[in-house]
Amino acid sequence: MTATTESSSLADRAPDPDVLRAHLLEADPGVLVAVLAQMTGDPSVIDRYADKIDHVPDPPERAGTTDQQTAELLADEIIDALGRERAADAIPFDDRDFFVRLLPIALGSPVDDEHVDLLLEQGGFRPSQPTLPRTTPIPSSTSVAIIGAGIAGIAVALAAAEEGVQFQIFDRNNEVGGTWLTTRYPGIGVDTPSAYYSLSREVNPDWSNYYPQGAEYQAYLVSLADKHDLRSHIRFGTEVEALWWDEEGQQWRSALAPLTVPSTSTTPVSWSPPLVTSTVRASRSCAVETASRAPVFTQRNGIRNWTSRARRSR
Missing domain, CATH: 3.50.50.60 (FAD/NAD(P)-binding domain)
Structure with a gap:
């Protein structure tokens, strides 16, 4: 699921319907239910499809599965939604309760409430929010x-x-x-x-x-x-x-x-x-550097006298 703030028709950006349909039939149906629900803002999408999606282990995640008829109906509805404007009374993209209902269908497992706001932000459905309330502006000299x-x-x-x-x-x-x-x-x-x-x-x-x-x-x-x-x-x-x-x-x-x-x-x-700074987060810093940039070579007795070819991997 990714967000969009456009309510106008997306038909001008849609690929060939047959090609798109073929790709949609190969996609995870659980994810497609969430996509269709967000595209339309229609909660009835969940009511119609949620019970028709099963999930199986697909390490490191879980994958959605469904029957062929349901997969075809989903694909057709998504293609149809691409050619229509989003309804004026559609549920907003960032509606938290709606998003919570979509998560287990898309992911195949329950999501703790503490993670919901982060997922809304990371998915682009809400603007990034500071972890702590900002009480003063950032000084211009920073x-x-x-x-x-x-x-x-x-x-x-x-x-x-x-x-x-x-x-x-x-x-x-x-x-x-x-x-x-x-x-x-x-x-x-x-x-x-x-x-x-x-x-x-x-x-x-x-x-x-x-x-x-x-x-x-x-x-x-x-x-x-x-x-x-x-x-x-x-x-x-x-x-x-x-x-x-x-x-x-x-x-x-x-x-x-x-x-x-x-x-x-x-x-x-x-x-x-x-x-x-690197690796340590102070009150006003964060890590941006990997610890693997500088190789450390083996120091063993006699290594300097080795005359044949040597390799090191990491």
């Missing part, structure tokens, strides 16, 4: 240092840009991507479904596989950087060697080392809070 231009660093950068906060990203590599840029063993891929391992604000309809290969995911991250002009905020080839809190100035300070010069030539840079 600047954020982001260490790492992988998926987490990109997500933080987009959030900062959305709030109008100054930010700069530091990355030791010469391109965005983080671990998907540097880890290239044969067959590397994403072990999380592509639709989940994406930014909810940047849904990609063109994944070639449910679990894309590393190069394809890297291309997705590059496209995000290009689309949002993040490169103008990134200092590539720069390693953050030290971080410390300047109590007097109430700022984080970082020692930056260009990788083209000796690491002793560090340049202190000051940033007002919050500082986005």
Whole structure:
């Protein structure tokens, strides 16, 4: 389920009905019930189809199943809904009670109430909300240092840009991507479904596989950087060697080392809070860097005298 705020006809964007129908007949019918219900805002969709959907284990998830007749009816209704305007009295996309009814049909298992608001937000049905109530505006002098231009660093950068906060990203590599840029063993891929391992604000309809290969995911991250002009905020080839809190100035300070010069030539840079740092979340920071960027080689007696070929994997 993904959200749309458009109430006008979608017919101009619909593909060939026969092709679309063939794809819909292969899709998870539980998910399609939720899709149809959200497209139409019609609660009777749940009443008509909920009891006709069963779920079977499909690790790491559960998959919906139904009979052929029900699958065909679902496909036809979705195609028909694409050519019609959403009714004026349709239930809103972000209606919580309606969404709660759809979740077990789409997912095949109950969802605890504590997760519902997060799913509404992550699905794009509601705007992102701060975890804690915001009682004061973000000071205009706030600047954020982001260490790492992988998926987490990109997500933080987009959030900062959305709030109008100054930010700069530091990355030791010469391109965005983080671990998907540097880890290239044969067959590397994403072990999380592509639709989940994406930014909810940047849904990609063109994944070639449910679990894309590393190069394809890297291309997705590059496209995000290009689309949002993040490169103008990134200092590539720069390693953050030290971080410390300047109590007097109430700022984080970082020692930056260009990788083209000796690491002793560090340049202190000051940033007002919050500082986005690696692996540890302080009161005004969050993790954006993977722990696997620097390999640690085996130190064994006699290893330096080894003259044959050696390989290391991780």
